[in-house]
Amino acid sequence: MLEKFMNMDRRIIFILVALVVIIPTLIPIRLPITVSEPTQKLYDFIEELPSGSTIMMAFDYGPSSLAEPEPMAKAVMQHCFSKGVKVIGMTLYPNTPTLADKLMRKIAAENNAVYGEDYVFLGYRPGALQVILGMGTDISSVFETDYQKTPITEISMMENITNYDQIDLLLDLASGSSTETWIIYANTRYGLKIAAGVTAVIIAQMYPYLQSGQLIGLMPGYLGAAQYEKLLNAHGDGTVGLNTASFAHLLIIVLVILGNVAFFIHRRREA
Amino acid sequence: MEVFGIWVAAFLTLCIYSFLYRDNPFYRFAEHLFVGISVGYLIVIGIHEGVIPLAWEPLSKAMNALWTEIIGETTPETRKALRGLFRILPIAIGLLFFARLSPSHTWLIRIPIAILIGFGAGVAIPNVLQANIFAQTRGTIEPFAAIGPFVDVPPEARLSTFDIFGAILMVIGVICTLTYFFFSVEHRGPINWLSKVGIAFLMIGFGAAFGNTVMGRLALMIHRVGFLINDWIGSFGALF
Numbered sequence: 001m002l003e004k005f006m007n008m009d010r011r012i013i014f015i016l017v018a019l020v021v022i023i024p025t026l027i028p029i030r031l032p033i034t035v036s037e038p039t040q041k042l043y044d045f046i047e048e049l050p051s052g053s054t055i056m057m058a059f060d061y062g063p064s065s066l067a068e069p070e071p072m073a074k075a076v077m078q079h080c081f082s083k084g085v086k087v088i089g090m091t092l093y094p095n096t097p098t099l100a101d102k103l104m105r106k107i108a109a110e111n112n113a114v115y116g117e118d119y120v121f122l123g124y125r126p127g128a129l130q131v132i133l134g135m136g137t138d139i140s141s142v143f144e145t146d147y148q149k150t151p152i153t154e155i156s157m158m159e160n161i162t163n164y165d166q167i168d169l170l171l172d173l174a175s176g177s178s179t180e181t182w183i184i185y186a187n188t189r190y191g192l193k194i195a196a197g198v199t200a201v202i203i204a205q206m207y208p209y210l211q212s213g214q215l216i217g218l219m220p221g222y223l224g225a226a227q228y229e230k231l232l233n234a235h236g237d238g239t240v241g242l243n244t245a246s247f248a249h250l251l252i253i254v255l256v257i258l259g260n261v262a263f264f265i266h267r268r269r270e271a
Numbered sequence: 272m273e274v275f276g277i278w279v280a281a282f283l284t285l286c287i288y289s290f291l292y293r294d295n296p297f298y299r300f301a302e303h304l305f306v307g308i309s310v311g312y313l314i315v316i317g318i319h320e321g322v323i324p325l326a327w328e329p330l331s332k333a334m335n336a337l338w339t340e341i342i343g344e345t346t347p348e349t350r351k352a353l354r355g356l357f358r359i360l361p362i363a364i365g366l367l368f369f370a371r372l373s374p375s376h377t378w379l380i381r382i383p384i385a386i387l388i389g390f391g392a393g394v395a396i397p398n399v400l401q402a403n404i405f406a407q408t409r410g411t412i413e414p415f416a417a418i419g420p421f422v423d424v425p426p427e428a429r430l431s432t433f434d435i436f437g438a439i440l441m442v443i444g445v446i447c448t449l450t451y452f453f454f455s456v457e458h459r460g461p462i463n464w465l466s467k468v469g470i471a472f473l474m475i476g477f478g479a480a481f482g483n484t485v486m487g488r489l490a491l492m493i494h495r496v497g498f499l500i501n502d503w504i505g506s507f508g509a510l511f
Binding site: 011014017018021022025026064065066067068094095097123124125126129133144183184185187188189199200201202203204205208211212213214220221222237240241244245248249252 | 291292309312313316317320321324325391394395398399401402403406407409410411413441476479480483484485486487488489490491492493494495496497500
């Protein structure tokens, strides 16, 4: 029995993982969600912004990692539009503009937000460092036009926005090291307040910045998206994803425990 | 057209997941297609968002303006466009990267590399020191300024017992982990004990990072399964 378990075909584990992902997707089960302090801080910050304030959202993730940041982007944009907070979108990733533009337009349409008045998408410019530093002096020197090639000077929402001084918060939706770059250059050099919504893979790297106050809030992966949706009383992709992920996590924990127990029994028998 | 896109995406998703059974031609086809399309897409984006707006357009406008100046039809716009001529210098330096293609001129590549490293180091060092050393050190020590009743802070700003425990634990973790990486002194006696505690903190950190990585990978799978069930199977109705 133990030998069989130790030499189990890995494809059985793949089938088990597939089942615990497929079944909750077909039969949705709502598990309780507790809001963590970092997500609550981000929500409170945006909640306290007066109408007409501006936040910048950096869509720093690619198509291969949009599963987690996209529900966060949806939830935060929904919150901003409902409060009359303006949103400037941009990205440091070359393969994201189409995704981000489509997403912003979809959420804006659902919330009756008007392009050029309530939100704008600037698109992508090469050279992350130069883009971050350049926008600290003059946004129009980096983005002379928006993603649709409209001169930035002709966009009414951008009339009174020159640089980071007129932006209340930068939310970096990241799947890589972009949040650190924003902190090092935009926060340290220009004092721009920064929050992040990151994929689970890089959460551990973000907590030191949260503890030191360099990040004012943090949404960790599906959990962060689900928590933000709970604060908005909305049931979105984050909640659905987290419910499904919880079952998969449970299976993995069971497998880790079984694997360790089997390993130690096997080692003792060999000794 | 949208349904066609969904079917292509579903086919490629299944091709990639087929690797879980074993390596096969469908997986290799999807893998090669992904790499090829990614590179091609990035090159096109690089040309359209980088080369054309930052180099070609300002330079061509500047050349036209220069010609207008030469024939004596100066306007404020042509004067402004002439500034584009300054871009010749960075463009020329950038083109030196291609010196690599000529063995006798390879040495020229040192010029753009030196400029890049010099710029990078000059900009990065003060900001990285500030963000990753000074601010992090302050973040480690700062909680102790809110421990009452020894420090004069309002009661509502004082740390709870749990927060004080966290602050102390963090300082211990930082000191022990740094000790582990401190090789100027032989790791014996108390230093050895400190570095062993440092290893424990490192292992906890790696464990958390690994757990989060598994969580992240599962999120990608959940997203794909959601796509297959909701979008792909959902599109059957439009076809059949």
